[in-house]
Amino acid sequence: xxxxxxxxxxxxxxxxxxxxxxxxxxxxxxxxxxxxxxxxxxxxxxxxxxxxxxxxxxxxxxxxxxxxxxxxxxxxxxxxxxxxxxxxxxxxxxxxxxxxxxxxxxxxxxxxxxxxxxxxxxxxxxxxxxxxxxxxxxxxxxxxxxxxxxxxxxxxxxxxxxxxxxxxxxxxxxxxxxxxxxxxxxxxxxxxxxxxxxxxxxxxxxxxxxxxxxxxx
Numbered sequence: 001x002x003x004x005x006x007x008x009x010x011x012x013x014x015x016x017x018x019x020x021x022x023x024x025x026x027x028x029x030x031x032x033x034x035x036x037x038x039x040x041x042x043x044x045x046x047x048x049x050x051x052x053x054x055x056x057x058x059x060x061x062x063x064x065x066x067x068x069x070x071x072x073x074x075x076x077x078x079x080x081x082x083x084x085x086x087x088x089x090x091x092x093x094x095x096x097x098x099x100x101x102x103x104x105x106x107x108x109x110x111x112x113x114x115x116x117x118x119x120x121x122x123x124x125x126x127x128x129x130x131x132x133x134x135x136x137x138x139x140x141x142x143x144x145x146x147x148x149x150x151x152x153x154x155x156x157x158x159x160x161x162x163x164x165x166x167x168x169x170x171x172x173x174x175x176x177x178x179x180x181x182x183x184x185x186x187x188x189x190x191x192x193x194x195x196x197x198x199x200x201x202x203x204x205x206x207x208x209x210x211x212x213x214x215x216x217x
Contacts, residue, residue, distance in 0.1 A: 113147025
């Protein structure tokens, strides 16, 4: 009896070890009306490139990170574009990179409602309860013109122990960066600024690396 119990415990421990997950990361991409076709493609290709970057892949694999991609725009416009995927090997990252590169745009001609993107993303963590950290990575190039109060959504995430980071995509000045810092990111989060969409690929690469390397680095 004790022998079988020991085997059962060993099996459970091995299963938990196999699922070890440092970070569950939601990559929430803005596809509102301000994002044109070319800018959307820059974002998806930039994400795909980040997922094939050797340093990023190494950090993802070391942390056995869980990733999902959300597209968001207006108050009732959020969708899981790529479901939760655990990056256990470089091949997992390659497969997800291909999915990102082929990802079709979910919404067009829609408002910008980051609060609802946060609420939608928060609900996704119910499917990955064993990850040590929960992070929402919001990217966007505009301030809200739809949906509910963004700081309220941010505060709810913070109380739930979820970190929100941001990539503010600027066309001029730092208005979007200021909005992200004051209303979107949590107190333990950070904002990166991309000067136009063409800087987004480098920003998303650096951002993912900073988020996951916080645990494994």
